[in-house]
Amino acid sequence: MGYIYSTNQTKGVNTYRTFVRSLIINYLIGSVIAVIGVGGSLMFSTLSVSQSDDSLLAMTLGISLVIMVCTESVVFARHVSPIRAVFLSKDLSKDIYIKAYRRIYRFPVLSVFRIMVPHWLGALVPGVTISLIEIHYHILSLPYSYVFLAVLGSFLVAGMHAMVEFFLTSRTIQPILTFFSEVLDSPYSTAAPVTGQVLVPVRVKFLLSVLVIGVLPLLLFGMAGQIRLSQTDGGASFQYWNWIAAVMVIGIAFASYGAWLLSNDVKSPIATLEQLMFQVQNGDFEVRALVPYSDEFSKLASGFNHMVTGLAERERTNDQLVDSYFATLAAALDARDRYTAGHSTRVAEYAVIIGREVGLAESEVSLLRKSALLHDIGKIGIRDEVLLKDGKLTDEEFEVIKNHPVIGESILQKIQPELTMQPLLPGVRSHHERYDGKGYPDGLKGEQIPLFGRILAVADAYDAMTSDRPYRAGMTQNKALSILESGKGTQWDPQFVDAFICATR
Template identity: 45%
Template sequence: MTVYRTFLSKLARNYFLGSFFTTLGVGGVLIYLVTPPDDVERNALFTIFFISLAGMVTLNQLTLYHQLRPIRIYFKHSEANYEMLKAAYVQTHRFAILTAKRILGPSVLGFFLTAACTISIARYGEWLHIPSRYLFYYSVGALLITVIHAMLQFFLASETIRPLLIYLRNDSNHRFGKDISLDGNVLLSLRAKFLCFSLIIGISPILLFSLVARLRYEENASSDSFWQWAGIIIGFGIVLSVVYGWLFSRNIQRPIDQLQYVMNELNKSELEIKASDIYSDEFSRLVSGFNGMVEGLRERDSQNNQLVESYYSTLAAALDARDPYTAGHSERVARYSIRIGQWAGLSPLQLEMLKKTALLHDIGKIGVPDSVLHKEGKLTIEEFNLIKLHPVLGESILRRVQPERAMAPLLPGVRSHHERYDGGGYPDGLEGEGIPLFGRIIAVADAFDAMTSDRPYRKGMSFEEALLILRQGKGSQWDPMLVQLFIDNVETEALECDLSNKTISYGKTKR
């Protein structure tokens, strides 16, 4: 309710300031300038003027109460639904237009009806003897002032509704999980804004000038008197042009600035960004189209990510399919590697890269002959040297995938997953923390899966036996910190459950 009360207080302030500037300020000056210097006549006309203002304000407030109804219902209804919110949101968008219509319609009607009645009474009581043509001139002047007042209130209302629109959009997301907008509907076109603006700025001061000039010439006013009121009217026209120019430029510049900001964020690949659709002119259509484009980019990015994920999984599955005994090995190594990475405190981005590296860690075995890869007996030195080439072959294969930057984070782990912590591994004989982190993690996960998987000539080790061998190899074959993390956390993470659910046997001796 706070935002609604603030909205009402700003409306009251804007109406008072706008009325004081145009109706009281300009209207009062005009009456003073063009009324014959008869105190009785002038006082009578000022009295009629203020009584008419009271009638204008009364009818204006009654109309305002009706225009606020959908907004008031939403904020005062404790169990407001989405339809109430939508009605309040649309009415808030229309409020600037409704404000101008209220000034030009009920306010004018209230002013002129009250003025007509009081003038009739004054002339009947012989308190007012101004000729009828003068009253006509006053009416035309009052109408021009009302038009100026209406345009001023339109711009002020456009600024006032912004916080309310933002609040309603946020409330829609929080309470109903929906992002409400006008969906591109234009309530008032920019062309209409420009046309009204040009007419008021271009014509109103001239008409007021001509009106006063006509009255003063009829009185045979002196040159000094003429330039006195002419200077006031011209000054008013200049001030009016400056004020409206500034208001109108703000009205146009704000959505442009917002779209520029959102596009800059989009250039940074921030696809979750969204422009606020809080406009009721063509910018609403532009913002709606822009958000639709971003949504399309987001969907395409999601599809691309799915394609990339399936690409890695498909490559891993194609490799595992070469041997029925190694089926699923790459997926399991990736799963174990991710858990070790999580225990080691890796970031989500690092975990994603680790998963892809683990899925493709054995991709180089595509270049190893089947006669060597599937051999069940002991390998010769030459055959084992061929096996030892697979990390380098894997790195070479992935280097050919474009774009290069997509594969670059994966290459160190693929090449180094058979390095030993004591420096006795291959292909580069790296040792300790000189071995890339991904390579050290995958080495532990790779060994664990190899030890616990069934082979044609042996059954997979038990859970406890595999952990014992890992413990014995700390600091020699594997990174001691990573092995200890694995041992400390594996039972609480129920990794054994994964092993007990294996329903197929896996392939040859791990090399």
Template identity: 50%
Template sequence: MEIYRSFIFRLVRNYLVGSLAAVFVVGTVVMVSTLQIPNIEFVRLILIVFISLLFMLVAEGIALRIQLRPIRRFFAGEHHERAELSRMYEVIHHFPGRTIYRIMGPHLLGFSLPAAGLTLWMLTVGWLDFPTNYVAVAAACAILIAIMHALIEYFLTVRAIRPLLMEARRRGKQQYGTEPSLGGRVLVSIQRKFQLSTALIGLFPLCLFFLATFIRLQYMDQEFAKEYILWGIIVVVLGAGFALVGSWLLIRDVRDPVAELTKEMNRIQEGDLGRRAPDLYADEFSALISGFNMMINRLEMRQERNRQLLQSYFSTLAAALDARDKYTAGHSMRVAEYSLMIGKLSGMSDEQADLLYKSALLHDIGKIGVPDEVLLKDEKLSEEEFAIIQTHPVLGESILLQIEPMDAMADFLPGVRSHHERYDGKGYPDGKAGLEIPLFGRIIAVADAFDAMTSDRPYRNGMSHEKALSILEEGKGTQWDPYFAGLFIEEWRRKEHLHGSSERGVS
């Protein structure tokens, strides 16, 4: 509750300073400089201001108490539901905006109405002596003062709520491990704040001067005062126009770089680090954009480093597996290269091709769980031993599922589990057929079979490339996906033809 009490202290201090400045300093100066009245009447006006100020403070206290009730109740407790934390975080953010209503209501209703009523009563009983239309002018001044007070109070409150927000975030982190956030939602746009505040700052002194001068002229030349009204209205309208145009130009100068940075951040969130935000500004935004681009450079370097580490991790796993059997050394790497070739021939994107390559590197990772006496046997396997070998796709999937975070390996699981499925449904472990077999599994199956047929084994020598290609061709549509097998066969024969032609050219 200490943070809450500190917040209340700042809130009350800001309000009292603003109220005294608005009501006593501005209001009294306007009265002294414009009204030519006896001292006793001036004292009576000060009494009206004081009584009206008491009404305003009471109304303000009631409104403030109502607005603070949920915040006070929240900070009085220690443990909160996650939804309550998020809701209160947003309530605190809305508090400065509600301050405007809290200021305007008591000013207009709690101050202006009692002040106007008491002034009219004193004019009726003869305690004050000036034209009644001055009351309307004073009411207009009160509205201007209330607006400026609300504007100042808004920006002061924006700063005052920051410790509350930090405490809410701390509690969320402590209790649930996550800090509450608006998630990028805009509750009050910069454009709206800048346009309203700059326009009001420009109009406030102009309107106040117009009203004070009108009263002053009443004592000097009433005919000229009537002419002054039209002239003054024209000046106020022109001033309002300049203020609005100026605020629009100012907000555009701030909005454009903010929009540019927001666009670039959204692009980065989608994973695109290839571009940089253009540095087109000569103010502080230049330093901001320069720092933003430097951050992208660091992210890109880290991403590349992580990619290299991940690639090295996969290659090391594959090499460790291949090292168990000297006859299959390099098998995983060759299968990955063949799979990548098929993926690119099929028009696969670079991102998908990279996932395919990594899946192929890991396709036999489950053989780590196969006993050496089965995996390294020099003779043909018995049915029981072959059944053990057939478990390696499922074992591989289980191994990858142990890696944290759980979604890190999600893209590689289908290819690892399904690379021994057959297109006709007679494969293992799930007996899937045709397009039911995951894409990566259908591609890796072709690459795996070709390398297995062309590699030496303890019980047989590897067959020629052409014979292996012929077997692939015969098995299209039954054992292997006809499209991917056809792509591989055609590309391999094309390369061999080019290689043969180049050798004849050299000889």
């Protein structure tokens, strides 16, 4: 932990200070734009009040702002406390970083909550309370209806402020998220805990943003117009309100439809690319994204296609390297004995014939071929005087030979990564099992024997019978197939014997 503290703490403290400073600046920007620029301008330019009422309103607004700042400061401190804890504690465990990361990731949403609850209510409740008392005791010469309009107007202004705060905060959290991701990745080797998590879908973000941009100013204009009209000509107020209501309905409908169109235009290519990436994640490198877009998504789709093409090429190269690796191992093994040269390669060819004949998927056939190439790898561990003996083996020597499937499995288990070799182990270990249970090393019977083991047993036996040995000549194809036929159900699985005979005759 000392390394983490000394190396990351200075950088982290600077990043944290920049983060908090940016949040404060964002808040001030949003307040100036929404509260002072929009709300304040509308209030003081719309209301026609006396100088004394103007002073009372300013005083009420000032008191409300002080209470709002105090309330919001408490909530902000609670929101930022898990992040601040990282830089106040020397016990920098992984859990502290993860908790801080999760909080930072949610900060744009929390900023909306902070504006719409402690910010708005912190100013609204004392302001409305003071105004109602002043109106009741005739200190403030305004109708009660204005208080209701002020509540509605302040809600609209808070909504505009929340939208500005959300987007500014989304940009502000990026550097500090990067810092915490780096810490979690090294030295903890832990991925960011919320990678890929969607807190606010694009569709919702666009819909709400366009509605706020398109509708709230319209509503504020309507309210301001209603107030101004009521102060000048009460008779025309009702007609004006009917007119402004119709304008609002049309404006809201148009803004909603425009937001829906815009969100769909963004969501559709994102959903398409997300589905294609899921296919790539599952190993399909043949997918390609269409490019029917005339905006930046065209570049994104082209970049995706370029990436997948590169991945496919790399996958082909890796497959060639792996195949060469297996073939080289098999050749190295066969080179120990000139009489078994090419044995593993031929067994692989026969196994592939059987696998395709019984309808195995190509991915399974590929694994079967690799298992066949390495099925005798354990013979590396058999001493030469036994493995290369010209004559018939003694019982003791045969017992030594019988260990090669287990030795082969043990060798392959040491190859990293483990998942690469795992599918090959059953075939390597069980290719000398017999269908009647009299084989080795485990004495498995029938379908207890792994699939690859039963197929390799047929392919291995056929090649052994048809290949020359120091003590005998190889059999003819017909004779070897006849022996396989007679051993169905005892030494070999009938299904795979029939498949091999059918494919080779």
